[in-house]
Amino acid sequence: MAAPREYLDELRERAVREVRTTGRPIAHVAKDLGIHQEALCGWSARPRPTAASATTG
Numbered sequence: 556m557a558a559p560r561e562y563l564d565e566l567r568e569r570a571v572r573e574v575r576t577t578g579r580p581i582a583h584v585a586k587d588l589g590i591h592q593e594a595l596c597g598w599s600a601r602p603r604p605t606a607a608s609a610t611t612g
Contacts, residue, residue: 562590567598574599 566588573584574595581599585592 560591560594562594566590570595571598575603 570584570588570590573579573588574581577584581595582592584590585595588595
């Protein structure tokens with residue numbers, strides 16, 4: 556089995572932002588950015604950080 560790929564934080568943020576703001580399917584965004592769609596699916600499923608959690612966490 557291949558080792559998991561490491562993605563830059565900026566790429567993760569860009570991909571998740573594009574999925575959430577445009578409503579495009581994860582598979583399309585992942586293909587456009589060269590990301591495995593399962594990785595993007597996992598990133599997108601995580602809750603969005605809030606201002607309260609950023610100051611307390």
